[in-house]
Amino acid sequence: MHVVRSREQARRARAGLGSVGFVPTMGFLHDGHLSLVEVAGRGHDAVAVSIFVNPTQFGPGEDFAAYPRDLDRDLAVLESAGVDLVWVPDVADIYPRGAATRVTVDGPIASVLEGASRPGHFDGVATVVTILLGVLAPTGLVLGAKDAQQVTVLRSVVRDLGLDVELIVGPTWREPDGLAMSSRNIYLTEPERAAAPVLRRALAEAEARYAAGLRDAALMRSVVRELVRAEPLAELDYVSVADPDTLAELEWIDDTTQLVDPERKGRGAALVSLAARFGRARLLDNVTLGA
Amino acid sequence: MHVVRSREQARRARAGLGSVGFVPTMGFLHDGHLSLVEVAGRGHDAVAVSIFVNPTQFGPGEDFAAYPRDLDRDLAVLESAGVDLVWVPDVADIYPRGAATRVTVDGPIASVLEGASRPGHFDGVATVVTILLGVLAPTGLVLGAKDAQQVTVLRSVVRDLGLDVELIVGPTWREPDGLAMSSRNIYLTEPERAAAPVLRRALAEAEARYAAGLRDAALMRSVVRELVRAEPLAELDYVSVADPDTLAELEWIDDTTQLVDPERKGRGAALVSLAARFGRARLLDNVTLGA
Known part of the structure; x- marks a missing residue:
């Protein structure tokens, strides 16, 4: 399993992989993430996972600083799951000094529901995912159904910007009593x-x-x-x-x-x-x- | 020379071309454009040109409707120049119904000079070029030095979003008395x-x-x-x-x-x-x- 940090390393490691199913995550992985890794493996030569707690999708007063992190455990879990490439960028790898480009989504799909409760959230999501896709150029982008509006927004971004990637939605994973894993x-x-x-x-x-x-x-x-x-x-x-x-x-x-x-x-x-x-x-x- | 209209046709035609130097234009081509076509041919297997008068980069009161167009002449000229692929999308091919995604560039590079005189201009440029690059996936993006701020803004977009394309700048072409061709x-x-x-x-x-x-x-x-x-x-x-x-x-x-x-x-x-x-x-x- 390749674990890389910079954009250049990520691009180079991806180049050798053939078709790639890609699962973007914010880490602190649970079985729901692992089910997406499994989905990503079907029909692709290799699986890539990113672990990045993206500051631009958190609003002021939200839980960016407190968001749970456990990189060592995440890497061990992904290694056991047979993942080929894990990209763990620093904030400066994703948003280098002087970075000024944002991907924004106009209209109701990004401004209702989560967009209304978390202004700017989906611009942050759209921007970071566009960057991750730009660098990794995966064949498939695997998203979890739990974040349904995120799926809708990213489906729109992929279609609108003509990104050459197949969007694949994996089912919500649940605890035995029905609580969605998060x-x-x-x-x-x-x-x-x-x-x-x-x-x-x-x-x-x-x-x-x-x-x-x-x-x-x-x-x-x-x-x-x-x-x-x-x-x-x-x-x-x-x-x-x-x-x-x-x-x-x-x-x-x-x-x-x-x-x-x-x-x-x-x-x-x-x-x-x-x-x-x-x-x-x-x-x-x-x-x-x-x- | 392939002349295509829809995104799907463009993507399919591009797929057979190997490495591609790409020149985005608004048509009504002059020798300056042709010099960029020549630059695009160096070191690439094929040359692709787009002709699209992009409405989103014109402000209210600007010359979108009046902007000169002569598609027949443009196609003849590009054919003589040995261009392999010309993409002439309709507005609905670039911005399909419901399209909601914009690429915006924050900060001074897009808000001074042309950005101050033409508010929103560079968001339109950044969005359309991101779409053109997404669909065509060229190896090189060839821009003219005359639009210097456009070069600066697009260099930033390509770098920020991790787009896998080399930005190449061709020199300004001039009339004999020095006027820049436009x-x-x-x-x-x-x-x-x-x-x-x-x-x-x-x-x-x-x-x-x-x-x-x-x-x-x-x-x-x-x-x-x-x-x-x-x-x-x-x-x-x-x-x-x-x-x-x-x-x-x-x-x-x-x-x-x-x-x-x-x-x-x-x-x-x-x-x-x-x-x-x-x-x-x-x-x-x-x-x-x-x-």
Whole structure:
């Protein structure tokens, strides 16, 4: 396993690898990351992983400094997983002195939901991923479904800028009680950890209601909202029932959209997503209906 | 010569070409463009040219609609020049419905000089060139020295985003009386055309004064300014004597900078640039001192 730091080293190490599935991460890896590594290995000659806690995607007052880090453990885990290349850049490798170029995403897909709660977040994500893709030139970019809006935004960036990479989405990995795996789960106290699976339970209720025929999006939102609000340790930020591509809030969940537009195939009729704070931890989860 | 329109056609046509020198243009080609085509052919297997009048780099009230176009002539000229691939996208090929991603360049290099006179211009340039590079993946990007700030901005974009392309600068091509070739010269009336070489004469005076030892940048600016102002048909926008990399205005032209910083080698001690309006035409020119 090559572990590299500078852009030049990364580019050189990548050059010898054939087709590459690439998993960008902020480190402090869990089984969800490893499932993405496995996805990246399918159909590619090699797997590359980046570990970079990207300062530009954290807002003022967010947890950039506190974000958990454990590089030695991460490298051991990736080595066991058979990863070929790990890029661990310093901030100055990604943003050298004088760097002035930003990739920004206009319009609702980057300004609603996480974009509304975290202004500038997706510009930071779009910029760092464009740089990582520029340097590594991977064949596939593997993203986790848990960060659904990130997937939507980066799908737009890849398409808009004509980047020659296939975007691959890996499923959300969960603890046995349903909590979506996240590096930020480490912030949870014991009672918060016990309360957090309410997010998954609320989304499972949305799936059940959808299966039973519920299509009114406002009603769907209030079903999910009430379930989360019943948990006293959860401080709900938003519940969204939106178009998976535009992230526009829906009035009605239309199962036929994806049948009409072949580009939409498999992306479902609605993305139900939510964010809630449990003490220090801000947690996300989502489910796609009608996929 | 392949002439293609859509992104997919462009990507497919490029795939068979080996190493590619790429010249992005807005069409209405002149000998300056053809000299860049020649530069692009050196050391590359093939030459690609794009012809696209990019709406996002024109401000409100600028000459987007009036910008001269002659596609048939352009294609004939490029065919004679032995070009392998010409990409003539529609606006919707570059900016498909829903496209939301912009490449922006913060800081002085994009906000001074042309950026001050044309707000948003360099965001449009940075975005379209990033898209063209994303789709065509050329080996070399060939730019004309006449648009010196564009070169500086795009050098920054290529470096910041880690784009795997070599930036190559071709010299400014001139009419026999010294006027820099530009598609916008067609806007000049006969008296304006006769007056326009004052720009080159003023820059030649800067070169002569530099050769004679003048290093005071304020004095250099006023020498150039007074020469242009003596021409009644010229409406001067700016005269700049700036650091070639940062575009910060200099107080003193320091010949030794480039000797200290190897990255600066060949980029000179000062960029003397100016812009002036002659009737409908806004013309640029520049010279590098101490290169």
